Amino acid sequence: YIGTIPFLCMSLPLSTTFFPPRPSPSILEYVGFATLPNQVHRKSVKKGFDFTLMVAGESGLGKSTLVNSLFLTDLYKDRKLLNAEERITQTVEITKHTVDIEEKGVKLKLTIVDTPGFGDAVNNTECWKSVADYIDQQFEQYFRDESGLNRKNIQDNRVHCCLYFISPFGHGLRPLDVEFMKALHEKVNIVPVLAKADTLTPSEVKKKKIKIREEIEQYGIKIYQFPDCDSDEDEEFKQQDLELKESIPFAVIGSNTVVEAKGKRVRGRLYPWGIVEVENSAHCDFVKLRNMLVRTHMQDLKDVTRETHYENYRAQCIQSMTRMVVKERNRK
Ligand SMILES: Nc1nc2c(ncn2[C@@H]2O[C@H](COP(=O)(O)OP(=O)(O)OP(=O)(O)O)[C@@H](O)[C@H]2O)c(=O)[nH]1
Numbered sequence: 001y002i003g004t005i006p007f008l009c010m011s012l013p014l015s016t017t018f019f020p021p022r023p024s025p026s027i028l029e030y031v032g033f034a035t036l037p038n039q040v041h042r043k044s045v046k047k048g049f050d051f052t053l054m055v056a057g058e059s060g061l062g063k064s065t066l067v068n069s070l071f072l073t074d075l076y077k078d079r080k081l082l083n084a085e086e087r088i089t090q091t092v093e094i095t096k097h098t099v100d101i102e103e104k105g106v107k108l109k110l111t112i113v114d115t116p117g118f119g120d121a122v123n124n125t126e127c128w129k130s131v132a133d134y135i136d137q138q139f140e141q142y143f144r145d146e147s148g149l150n151r152k153n154i155q156d157n158r159v160h161c162c163l164y165f166i167s168p169f170g171h172g173l174r175p176l177d178v179e180f181m182k183a184l185h186e187k188v189n190i191v192p193v194l195a196k197a198d199t200l201t202p203s204e205v206k207k208k209k210i211k212i213r214e215e216i217e218q219y220g221i222k223i224y225q226f227p228d229c230d231s232d233e234d235e236e237f238k239q240q241d242l243e244l245k246e247s248i249p250f251a252v253i254g255s256n257t258v259v260e261a262k263g264k265r266v267r268g269r270l271y272p273w274g275i276v277e278v279e280n281s282a283h284c285d286f287v288k289l290r291n292m293l294v295r296t297h298m299q300d301l302k303d304v305t306r307e308t309h310y311e312n313y314r315a316q317c318i319q320s321m322t323r324m325v326v327k328e329r330n331r332k
Pocket residue numbers: 058059060061062063064065066115116117118195196197198199252253254255
């Protein structure tokens with residue numbers, strides 16, 4: 001618009017020069033780049049989003065139930081339940097389920113990586129190894145694709161978040177939990193969850209959370225850190241952020257059934273003494289966890305994966321490749 005003003009002035013004889021009304025300062029200052037976020041938004045919506053969530057923890061802690069409750073889908077329709085004998089000899093087996101979900105025109109390709117047999121075998125030494133290898137393999141694949149000729153449509157299978165299920169029946173973390181999280185904390189964003197919180201009273205949940213947080217600190221486990229709030233954020237946002245940080249490990253309850261509570265149909269668990277509602281914040285942190293994963297921190301989890309975990313992997317790869325080249329040269 002600004003560019004057309006001198007053109008109009010030059011092309012008309014002076015006597016007939018038409019002066020358009022002076023544009024207001026706000027229009028003069030408007031070049032158009034303020035629409036950039038809209039352009040990015042449109043492009044991203046068209047492309048769709050992807051997110052890979054890993055669930056890990058002892059068998060039977062409600063991993064599949066929680067995942068189904070989180071994304072309101074049945075990801076485990078074809079699941080084969082193993083009998084006790086199969087579980088004893090079973091090593092850690094990784095399974096992957098992908099679903100395309102759409103909400104208000106926004107497409108999300110969600111991949112769930114499950115580690116079903118974890119902790120089932122009699123000998124659980126290094127049971128984290130296959131999980132760590134799986135994460136590395138995804139990084140390796142991405143590194144290869146990125147260094148290849150066709151970098152346009154790289155399939156990103158890197159694991160963005162690992163929900164680590166902690167048993168509600170132990171006294172805080174077990175040695176296996178410590179070993180597992182320490183083996184993975186440099187590779188993936190670990191978000192610890194306290195499973196089956198309905199088996200604990202509110203004060204037990206509170207005490208367990210404090211104990212687990214202390215142990216995480218004591219053992220030097222680096223779980224996913226929520227980014228700090230900007231100082232110009234409003235008070236409500238700051239309060240939500242603080243609550244989120246204090247919720248770690250998220251006390252969760254999962255259910256695949258809908259029950260009737262106070263005339264409303266809700267996802268919950270029906271007991272002889274009452275109903276526990278999955279989406280009731282007074283009963284558990286399910287909603288907080290879902291909001292964190294989907295509404296507030298999905299992009300940050302992806303950014304940390306790309307900027308920290310993948311960068312570390314990439315740097316190690318390049319270093320070892322350089323070392324090999326130097327060795328080869330020295331040998332010649
Ligand atoms: N009390 C209680 N039971 C639950 C909860 N979530 C799941 N369960 C029950 O626990 C049992 C095991 O749940 P799953 O979701 O299959 O557990 P999993 O961790 O996926 O098990 P694997 O696939 O063998 O690793 C089922 O009977 C569920 O109904 C919960 O939050 N509270």
